[in-house]
Amino acid sequence: MILQGEHISLVPYTLEKCHEIYKQYVSDPMMTEQPYVYSKNIVDLYYQNKAMDSTRIFFAISYEGNIIGEIQLKRIDKINKCGTLSIILTSDSVKNRGFGTEAERLLIEYAFNQLGLETIYADAVHRNVRSRHVLEKIGFEHTYDDEVLAYYKLEKSRYEKNFCEIIDICGNSRETVVNAISENWGSNIIVTKGNIHKAEELPGFLAINNGNIIGMITYHISGRECEIVSLDSFTENKGVGTALIETVKNIAKEKGCNRLFLITTNDNTKAVRFYQKRGFDLAAVYRNAVNESRRIKPQIPLTGFDGIPILHELEFEMAL
Structure with missing residues (x-):
């Protein structure tokens, strides 16, 4: 398993990578x-005793192909649904560059969501x-001290709440949403299963961090079904998409819906992974449905991610 961030990735921790780390390691004077x-013998023993421990999950931190x-x-x-975070960077040359913060966020997201x-x-x-400072920046709460260590904890609810504020799309933000959807989706309309959704008419939510929009979601309720029409996250691996989905899920339940679903296309393998990891199941494949959608919305390109032809619609669902 690889957890991919913007600058670094967390890759499987092998004995070879363990040696690579400790051959470079310079002790931190702090x-x-x-x-x-x-x-070599001590590192071998360390790997066997620690990395192979069933109560631990280890990753090596990779930057531009180098283990750091x-x-x-x-x-x-x-x-009790808990664990303890620990990180080691090899030397000062890779510190104060945001790599540790990004690695911790990736593992925290994995721990909470997976x-x-x-x-x-x-x-x-x-x-x-x-x-x-890194722990406090991420959102850890200082709990107590002993003679040597300061201790912290991070609750999932606090982490999600503190990272971004979720607000309704309304008023002045509506124009921003329409413009963003037009830019990301080719026009102000989104077509799913032959149905036309206009951005200016859809309810939804924005994720806000420090006054900036970092994500948005729109949805449509018909009868007892709620469709996620669009989901855009402008920052990766921070739980923004997950928080927006949870918000819509709660609204759907309040409105008496018994099903939450969405449509994506066959080229969007990243979305396929994302939704399945969050509890959605494949409900239907509509072969060549995108050809019909192009008659309504000619802006839909012929090829999508990784040069894959955009042909089919995939429907994912979650029972509420």
Whole structure:
């Protein structure tokens, strides 16, 4: 499994990558004053005892094909839905560049959205101001101290709430939504299963962070069914799309809907993975349906992601 970020990726942690990390590792003076000396036997033992522990999940951190550190969730408790975050970067040359923050966010998203954890713990040496700052920036809450360490925790609900504010599309924001959909979808209309949806008429929500729109979702309710018509996230791996879907899901339940569904196209493999990971199931494949949609909306291109011909509509659903 690979967790892909904007600049770095989290890749499977092998014995070879473990050695690659510790051959480069330079001890951090904020952690210890003792210099680190690489030992093959010690690294072998470390890998066997730690990386192979069933209560841990390890990833190597990769930047431009180079391994620059490791990150793990340890003491994973599936009953209490919690675990502890830990990260090591190889040297100062890869610190203060945002790589650690991005790696932690990727693993946090994985822990909350894929592993089903509700709480993540972390700790940092008191004098390691850099690590403490990263934890607090991400949203960890300082809980207590002992003589050596400061302890933190991050609740899933707090993380999602603090990262972005979800607001209704209304008033002045409507024009922004119409313009964004027109730019991202080729025009102000979206066609699904032959039905025309106009951006200016759709209800929906915006995700706001520091005054900036970082995501948007629109939907349409008919009878007891709710369709997600469009979903756009302008920042990756931060849980924005997930938070917007959850908001629409709650609205659909309030309105008495028993089904949430959406339509995507066969080229959009990223969307196919995204929705299935969030509990949607493939309900139907409408072969060559996009050819019919092009008669209504000629702006639909012939090819899409990775040069794949856009031909079919895929319907994904979730029971409410």
